[in-house]
Amino acid sequence: MVQGLFTNYYETTAMIVFGIGFATLLLNKNIIKKIIGFNFMDTAIYLFLASKGYITGRLAPISFEGMNPTFENYINPIPAGLVLTGIVVSVSFSAFFLALAIRLYKAYNTLDLNEIIRLKNMEAEEE
Amino acid sequence: MFEGLINFVDGVSSADNTHKPSKKKVKKYHHHEKTITERLEDDVLNQKSDSFDKFYSVVAIIMAIIIIGSLLFTVSFLPSFGDPTNPANNIVSEKYIVEGVKDTHAINLVAGMILDYRAFDTLGESTVLFIAASAVIILLFANKTKKEHEAEEKEEQKYENKNDPILRHGALLIVPAILVYGIYVVLNGHISPGGGFSGGAIMGAAIILYNLAFGDKSTSEFFSFKIYKRIIISALMFYAISKSYSFYTGANQIHSIIPKGVPGNILSSGLILPLNICVGIVVCCTMFGFYSLFDREEI
Numbered sequence: 001m002v003q004g005l006f007t008n009y010y011e012t013t014a015m016i017v018f019g020i021g022f023a024t025l026l027l028n029k030n031i032i033k034k035i036i037g038f039n040f041m042d043t044a045i046y047l048f049l050a051s052k053g054y055i056t057g058r059l060a061p062i063s064f065e066g067m068n069p070t071f072e073n074y075i076n077p078i079p080a081g082l083v084l085t086g087i088v089v090s091v092s093f094s095a096f097f098l099a100l101a102i103r104l105y106k107a108y109n110t111l112d113l114n115e116i117i118r119l120k121n122m123e124a125e126e127e
Numbered sequence: 128m129f130e131g132l133i134n135f136v137d138g139v140s141s142a143d144n145t146h147k148p149s150k151k152k153v154k155k156y157h158h159h160e161k162t163i164t165e166r167l168e169d170d171v172l173n174q175k176s177d178s179f180d181k182f183y184s185v186v187a188i189i190m191a192i193i194i195i196g197s198l199l200f201t202v203s204f205l206p207s208f209g210d211p212t213n214p215a216n217n218i219v220s221e222k223y224i225v226e227g228v229k230d231t232h233a234i235n236l237v238a239g240m241i242l243d244y245r246a247f248d249t250l251g252e253s254t255v256l257f258i259a260a261s262a263v264i265i266l267l268f269a270n271k272t273k274k275e276h277e278a279e280e281k282e283e284q285k286y287e288n289k290n291d292p293i294l295r296h297g298a299l300l301i302v303p304a305i306l307v308y309g310i311y312v313v314l315n316g317h318i319s320p321g322g323g324f325s326g327g328a329i330m331g332a333a334i335i336l337y338n339l340a341f342g343d344k345s346t347s348e349f350f351s352f353k354i355y356k357r358i359i360i361s362a363l364m365f366y367a368i369s370k371s372y373s374f375y376t377g378a379n380q381i382h383s384i385i386p387k388g389v390p391g392n393i394l395s396s397g398l399i400l401p402l403n404i405c406v407g408i409v410v411c412c413t414m415f416g417f418y419s420l421f422d423r424e425e426i
Binding site for chain 2: 001
C-alpha cells in the first residue's frame, strides 16, 4: 500500500491538500477563511486531474507533425479540458461567495459566524 | 431580443435597491473587539458553548482525517503515475489525438477539443462566468447619485495619491505590452498553447492595472457599464448563434460555408478563432467587472 502511495505521489499530494482544505472549511469560523479552504479543495482536484492525464516521456497535445499526429507522442488531452472547466467554475463561485461575504459584513459588521448567529438570536429575542 | 436582454440586466441591477439592507439595520449591530475582562466573563458564562466548540473541532478533525485516510487508501490502488497503459488513455483520447487535426484543422488539440467537439460545454462555461458576474452585480451594485460619487472621491483622495508618477509611467510602459500579449495569446489559441480563457485573463489584468494607475474616470471613458453589457451579451450571442449553425450543418451533413483553411495558419480551423475571441472578450470583461465591483461597487 505504501509503495502505491509513493509511485502515485502527485495524487497523494492532491488528496492531502484536499483534506487540508476540508479541515480549513470545517474548523474556521471566519467566512473568508472558509472560502480559502474551498479554493484549496479546488486546487487539489486540478492537481489530481492533471496528474491522471500525464504520460511519462510524452509531449503536450499540440501537434508538431501537422495533419497526422501519432497517438504515441502526446499526453491525454481530456483532463486539460476538464481542468479548464473546473478553473472557470471555481473563479465564478469564489467571486459569488466573496460578494455574499461583503453583504453579510455590511449587515452585521463582522465576518465571524458565531458572532453573526449571536446577533441574529439577539434580534429574535428583541422581537 | 437583443434590447430585451440588455433591459433584463438593467432591470436586475436597478431592482437591487429595494433589497439593500437599510441603514438602520447597519447601525443596530455594532461589533467591537472584546476587552480582556469581557472575554473572561464570556468564558465563564458560556462554558456550555465553549465545550460544544471543542467537541465540534475534535469531530471536524476526526472527519478530515477519515476523509484523507480513505482517499489515500483509494490512491494506493490506482494505476501507477505516467504509465501509457493506464485505463484513462483509452480509445476516446486516441480518437481526439489521431483525428483531431483532420476534423478541426487546429494544431492545438485541446483547443480543437473544447471549441469544436465540445463547444457547447465551453458555451456553458462562458455562461457560468456571465451569470456569476450578473449575480455579483445583483449583490454589490450600488446606484450612486452624483453627490455620493463626489463625496467618495474626496474621501479616496485623502488616502491615496492618484497622481503617483512612478505608478503612472510604469503603467504607461507595461499596459500596452500586456494588452498586446493577451491579444496574441487569444489569436494564437488554435496553433500554440493558450486560448480564450488565459488570454482574456491577461487582458483583464492589463485593464485592472490601467484602472489602478489612472483612476476610475479615465477607465470609464472606454469601459462603462453600458459598454460592458453590450460587449459581453453580443459576444455570448455570437458564440451561441455561430455554434448552433455549425452543429446544425454538421449533424445533418449539410455543407457548411465556413472555410477550414490550412492547419498552422492564423486564419484557419473554421470557427475556433472567432469563438476564442468571443471567450476572450467575455473573460476579460468578467475579470475587470469582478475587480471593479469589489473595489467601488460599480462598473
